[in-house]
Amino acid sequence: MRIEKHPILNFEKERKKIHFTFNGHPAFGFEGDTIASALHALGVKKLSHSIELKRPRGFYCAIGNCSSCQMTVDGVPNVKTCITELKAGMEVKVQTNKGELYDK
Amino acid sequence: MISKDLVIIGGGPAGLCAARMAAEAGQSAILIDRNAKLGGQLIKQTHMFFGSEKQYAKTRGIDIAKKLLDDVGSYPELIEVWEDATVVGLYPDKVITVLKQEKYLKIQAKAIIVATGASEKVLAFENNDLPGIYGAGAVQTLMNVYGVKPGNKIIMVGSGNIGLIVSYQLMQAGVEVVSLVEASPNIGGYKVHAAKLRRYGVEINTSCTIKKAIGKEAVEKVVTIKLDENWNEIPGTEKTYEVDAICIAVGLTPLTSLLSMIGCEMKYISELGGLVPVTNKYHETSIDNIYVCGDSSGIEEASSAIVEGYLTGLIASSKLGKKHPKFAELVDDFQSQLENLRNGPFGAKIRQGLKKLGGSVDA
Numbered sequence: 001m002r003i004e005k006h007p008i009l010n011f012e013k014e015r016k017k018i019h020f021t022f023n024g025h026p027a028f029g030f031e032g033d034t035i036a037s038a039l040h041a042l043g044v045k046k047l048s049h050s051i052e053l054k055r056p057r058g059f060y061c062a063i064g065n066c067s068s069c070q071m072t073v074d075g076v077p078n079v080k081t082c083i084t085e086l087k088a089g090m091e092v093k094v095q096t097n098k099g100e101l102y103d104k
Numbered sequence: 105m106i107s108k109d110l111v112i113i114g115g116g117p118a119g120l121c122a123a124r125m126a127a128e129a130g131q132s133a134i135l136i137d138r139n140a141k142l143g144g145q146l147i148k149q150t151h152m153f154f155g156s157e158k159q160y161a162k163t164r165g166i167d168i169a170k171k172l173l174d175d176v177g178s179y180p181e182l183i184e185v186w187e188d189a190t191v192v193g194l195y196p197d198k199v200i201t202v203l204k205q206e207k208y209l210k211i212q213a214k215a216i217i218v219a220t221g222a223s224e225k226v227l228a229f230e231n232n233d234l235p236g237i238y239g240a241g242a243v244q245t246l247m248n249v250y251g252v253k254p255g256n257k258i259i260m261v262g263s264g265n266i267g268l269i270v271s272y273q274l275m276q277a278g279v280e281v282v283s284l285v286e287a288s289p290n291i292g293g294y295k296v297h298a299a300k301l302r303r304y305g306v307e308i309n310t311s312c313t314i315k316k317a318i319g320k321e322a323v324e325k326v327v328t329i330k331l332d333e334n335w336n337e338i339p340g341t342e343k344t345y346e347v348d349a350i351c352i353a354v355g356l357t358p359l360t361s362l363l364s365m366i367g368c369e370m371k372y373i374s375e376l377g378g379l380v381p382v383t384n385k386y387h388e389t390s391i392d393n394i395y396v397c398g399d400s401s402g403i404e405e406a407s408s409a410i411v412e413g414y415l416t417g418l419i420a421s422s423k424l425g426k427k428h429p430k431f432a433e434l435v436d437d438f439q440s441q442l443e444n445l446r447n448g449p450f451g452a453k454i455r456q457g458l459k460k461l462g463g464s465v466d467a
Contacts, residue, residue: 004278008276011251034250037250045235045236056235056321059238062245065359
């Protein structure tokens with residue numbers, strides 16, 4: 001779901017592809033993406049879930065306020081994926097619990 | 105422990121302008137922002153600003169951000185910028201604790217300017233926690249910063265200027281806006297924006313709100329309902345739209361947790377977006393040498409945040425002993441600019457809020 005044409009902004013077509021994994025599956029984004037924007041572009045909206053009822057959660061604010069986008073990244077839980085820059089080789093996972101101090 | 109006379113928290117329009125004016129007065133400062141890049145929410149605003157030329161009217165927000173960053177960047181010897189640094193604590197002895205790229209640092213300040221901005225309000229309806237429901241700012245960030253569409257078919261909630269402008273930006277990005285609903289009987293924002301949307305075929309439904317969202321893993325449908333003059337739902341007026349996203353543009357609330365933490369006197373003023381610090385006309389809170397400017401002192405436009413930032417930077421520096429050579433002239437100028445920005449029918453709510461806040465005419 002990338003923007004293809006825009007009257008004001010110019011999104012470079014030749015941006016560098018960045019490969020990472022999502023729940024163990026190969027995934028990719030582009031240079032300049034956050035983890036959440038890369039996932040959203042691939043059609044992944046569910047990033048986490050509520051703790052008690054396990055209701056699906058996606059990001060709401062995209063600027064690091066709402067905590068609805070928190071995932072486990074490279075073994076570190078509760079990473080705000082909407083403001084964390086995507087880096088090559090990242091292992092991104094939907095968190096299954098509140099997040100222990102260090103799961104790894 | 106690092107010692108610094110002036111620390112500015114937040115690198116959006118207010119914080120950047122406070123830093124620039126402090127530097128002009130010869131006052132050095134640390135400017136702290138939790139994001140990787142300064143500019144606050146300007147970096148996603150592709151529309152041209154209103155107001156007068158002094159606040160960069162007719163310039164796009166993204167270009168204003170560049171201009172303000174250049175201004176601050178021209179004082180590298182005075183303004184030290186900390187990016188990717190989150191202030192996690194503010195203490196009565198003016199100690200600031202910061203998490204900066206995984207390191208925990210402490211700063212002893214003499215004066216602090218809080219310019220932390222605002223966060224988006226949410227709306228209560230059934231299933232309002234489903235993925236695919238975003239604040240208007242999130243939609244702007246996703247589209248205008250990362251080039252990603254929030255969905256293919258979207259419904260907009262709220263007809264203030266943000267709701268109207270973001271609807272247009274969604275269309276520019278190639279997203280279909282199936283409807284814009286507004287609970288009040290009137291359109292909140294400028295008529296010129298609403299007219300533009302209607303020209304492009306977007307229906308605007310006043311006295312209408314969202315009853316519920318439907319979806320399993322993410323939004324699939326939305327049900328709207330009409331409201332009567334007492335804001336009660338009118339049964340039988342439900343309408344279902346197939347959408348894959350819902351955009352909520354129902355206003356902002358000031359981010360004031362740091363000010364509460366340090367013990368500033370706070371007041372709940374709905375016209376200003378919620379809990380705000382009590383300030384005097386110099387933007388000083390109830391605590392000596394703790395200042396606030398921009399949306400964290402009450403929700404207004406970015407243009408007001410710019411002017412408030414300049415004014416606060418000027419005043420804080422002067423109290424620290426660095427008086428700008430044109431101090432009196434500039435203070436008058438900034439105060440009259442703020443008065444102009446709050447003039448007219450669209451400033452009525454802000455004027456009323458500031459009156460309730462008391463003491464200040466230019467909080």
